[in-house]
Amino acid sequence: MKSISTKLLYLIKEVKLALWKEFKEYSRYPLWFISDMIALPMWLLFFMLPAMLFVPEEELANGFFYRNFYWGWVFLVLIYTSLRVVGMSIRKEQINGTLELLFSTNANRIILFIGRAGPLLLDVLITSAYTAVIFHTAFNVSLAPIDFFLTLYSLAMLMVITIGFSALYGAAILKFKEPAILTNLLQIALIFLTGAFYPIENLGMISYISLAIPLTYAVDLARHAALGTPPLIDERLEVFLVFFLALLVLLASYAVLKFLEKENKRKGTLAFY
Amino acid sequence: MKWIEYRYLEFKSVLTKEFLIMSRYPLAFAFFVFLPYMVAGVFYGMGELLAGPQALLIFKNRTGVEDFLSFNVIGGSIMMISIVILQMTHMTIKAELRNGTLELNLVSPASRFVIFFAVTTILSLASFGIFVAATTPLLLTAKEVNLFDYMLALIVLAVGVLPVTGISFFIIALTLKFKEVTSLVNALNSAISTLSGVAYPITVLPGWLKLVSQLLPTSHTIELIRKILMAHQRTLLAFPELWYLAAMCFIYPFLGYSIFRIIEKRGRITGEIYLY
Numbered sequence: 395m396k397s398i399s400t401k402l403l404y405l406i407k408e409v410k411l412a413l414w415k416e417f418k419e420y421s422r423y424p425l426w427f428i429s430d431m432i433a434l435p436m437w438l439l440f441f442m443l444p445a446m447l448f449v450p451e452e453e454l455a456n457g458f459f460y461r462n463f464y465w466g467w468v469f470l471v472l473i474y475t476s477l478r479v480v481g482m483s484i485r486k487e488q489i490n491g492t493l494e495l496l497f498s499t500n501a502n503r504i505i506l507f508i509g510r511a512g513p514l515l516l517d518v519l520i521t522s523a524y525t526a527v528i529f530h531t532a533f534n535v536s537l538a539p540i541d542f543f544l545t546l547y548s549l550a551m552l553m554v555i556t557i558g559f560s561a562l563y564g565a566a567i568l569k570f571k572e573p574a575i576l577t578n579l580l581q582i583a584l585i586f587l588t589g590a591f592y593p594i595e596n597l598g599m600i601s602y603i604s605l606a607i608p609l610t611y612a613v614d615l616a617r618h619a620a621l622g623t624p625p626l627i628d629e630r631l632e633v634f635l636v637f638f639l640a641l642l643v644l645l646a647s648y649a650v651l652k653f654l655e656k657e658n659k660r661k662g663t664l665a666f667y
Numbered sequence: 668m669k670w671i672e673y674r675y676l677e678f679k680s681v682l683t684k685e686f687l688i689m690s691r692y693p694l695a696f697a698f699f700v701f702l703p704y705m706v707a708g709v710f711y712g713m714g715e716l717l718a719g720p721q722a723l724l725i726f727k728n729r730t731g732v733e734d735f736l737s738f739n740v741i742g743g744s745i746m747m748i749s750i751v752i753l754q755m756t757h758m759t760i761k762a763e764l765r766n767g768t769l770e771l772n773l774v775s776p777a778s779r780f781v782i783f784f785a786v787t788t789i790l791s792l793a794s795f796g797i798f799v800a801a802t803t804p805l806l807l808t809a810k811e812v813n814l815f816d817y818m819l820a821l822i823v824l825a826v827g828v829l830p831v832t833g834i835s836f837f838i839i840a841l842t843l844k845f846k847e848v849t850s851l852v853n854a855l856n857s858a859i860s861t862l863s864g865v866a867y868p869i870t871v872l873p874g875w876l877k878l879v880s881q882l883l884p885t886s887h888t889i890e891l892i893r894k895i896l897m898a899h900q901r902t903l904l905a906f907p908e909l910w911y912l913a914a915m916c917f918i919y920p921f922l923g924y925s926i927f928r929i930i931e932k933r934g935r936i937t938g939e940i941y942l943y
Binding site: 423425426428429430432433436437439440441443444445446447448449450451531532533592596 | 710713714716717718722725726729730845847848850851853854855857858860861862865866867871872873874875876
């Protein structure tokens with residue numbers, strides 16, 4: 395029986411190792427980093443500039459349009475990035491043929507792949523800051539969130555919930571091996587239904603589906619904290635709800651991942667590709 | 668005379684080979700033709716979501732553009748042309764590197780310039796096909812069909828494609844040097860798509876981005892073709908955009924080819940050109 399402190403120490407060592415491995419690999423390709431720095435804000439402008447032309451000029455004057463687009467884009471990039479964390483890592487190891495080796499260790503399954511979050515999040519952080527500078531110089535608007543700490547909290551929860559979805563996607567890879575269509579559907583559905591760029595009431599009847607998705611509450615809290623939009627429920631209640639949902643999604647996805655790994659090992663299909 | 672004949676035969680054979688490879692994927696061509704319409708649809712949907720049924724009216728008031736679809740399809744098809752030429756050039760050279768067939772070409776006595784020029788030529792020809800296929804429905808449904816305008820637009824396109832070909836030589840050089848530059852090509856395409864005024868007039872760009880957009884051949888090509896096909900303005904020589912484009916026709920291919928020559932020459936000496 396290991397003590398809690400020993401377990402915690404093992405966990406920290408696993409996280410450190412996973413992060414070290416991913417940063418090492420990421421640093422091999424500086425062109426990726428430079429390209430992301432150019433491409434991400436450029437695509438944001440590509441979609442934002444035409445949208446701007448559909449809005450009467452007087453509505454642009456108070457700057458809400460730009461702030462809404464900027465923060466919506468931050469949520470979108472974070473969701474997209476976090477979705478890649480566990481799921482895409484499993485896929486990558488599967489393609490490289492190293493998945494079986496990793497799964498034969500006793501390391502924590504989510505921690506094993508969470509290292510990928512390190513370089514990806516650093517990428518998001520730098521790109522967001524850099525894009526904010528571009529936005530500020532180009533459109534002369536302040537992008538500062540209304541409530542800084544609540545924004546940080548909601549973004550962290552948004553990331554945890556999405557990593558949970560990512561682990562579910564990883565589990566789907568163990569089951570179906572090539573779930574490319576599922577990934578695309580999941581990404582589009584999550585971004586469209588959770589209302590990163592608009593309040594979910596704009597979706598009409600579809601908003602009932604949105605309310606059943608845990609990520610919607612994290613996005614709503616983030617919009618409230620960053621833009622000052624009214625929250626779906628009482629603010630304090632939403633803070634707790636989001637924490638509870640993040641924990642639930644993470645635990646559920648971990649359980650599914652473990653179950654499918656066990657099933658694959660029992661049937662001998664883990665190594666199939 | 669023999670020299671010209673050899674170069675011609677090399678050009679013809681690479682062109683034929685690339686054409687045969689390209690003809691394997693007719694769906695990709697259809698996708699590129701369809702994409703400008705899809706992009707127009709996405710922007711229209713976004714407008715409806717933001718402004719409701721008044722969306723097109725607001726767009727017209729703010730830009731002076733009467734025909735939203737033509738405006739977007741012309742911009743979108745030029746964007747596709749740039750994406751096809753730059754992306755496919757990189758992919759073709761990368762595939763040759765990966766398969767080990769680039770070395771076969773490089774050890775042959777064939778001219779390296781001709782080999783790579785043929786690759787970019789076939790992509791430029793495909794681009795013409797994309798533009799014609801994407802804009803034909805506009806031509807057929809237009810109130811005023813004018814074939815002379817269309818011919819003028821094709822001439823402008825021919826002039827506009829040449830600087831893009833010059834940029835593609837730069838991409839070839841980068842591929843030979845760094846091997847994997849897909850992300851960089853994506854970044855370049857994102858900048859070209861955003862700064863060329865594909866779905867909006869360049870005037871809406873903030874000051875310094877407007878300046879950068881003037882350096883892109885696609886900005887001037889889109890602007891000129893819109894003037895010809897949508898406003899039926901034919902005094903081509905009076906447009907400053909044409910002169911900018913004409914200057915780029917010399918500068919970009921010259922710069923692209925010079926960088927290619929330097930990297931290729933150095934790569935042969937160090938042997939890195941044969942590595943993958």
